Structures are given as C-alpha cells and as structure tokens.
Amino acid sequence: MGITNILCQTLQSRSQDILNATHRVSTSKLLLQQLRNDGWSNLVENVKFFCLKHEIEIHDMSAQYVLGRG
Secondary structure, eight states, X not given: OHHHHHHHHHHHHHHHHHHHHHHHHHHHHHHHHHIIXXXXXXXXXXXXXXXXXXXXXXXXXXXXXXXXXX
C-alpha cells in the first residue's frame, strides 16, 4: 500500500502540474490576444518614448531585412 500511495501522490502531483501549465498557457494566450487587439500601439509608443529618452537608436521595423555576412 505504501508504494502505491507514493505512486498515486506522484501521479496526482504531475497531473496538477500539467493542469497548471495548461492554465498558464491559456491565460498567456488570452493576454497576448488582448495586447494585439487593444494595447499594441500604446506599447509601441511607450517603447519609442523610452528609446528617445535614453538615446537608444530606433530601427525602422518596416525596412527590408538584408542578410549580412557573418
């Protein structure tokens, strides 16, 4: 009984971990979708403001990428 009890507890713990992970993935997915729908432009503006304030170069994200030598 002791061995099966330990096994049962381990399996329940792992099931709980899987449920927590699944919940976190679902929550993250929802939050990212909300950011895409409502907050993306606000986030970009905040990043631009931060970069200008700290004199960080802002790259043109719409420019064509050229593969360099490396």
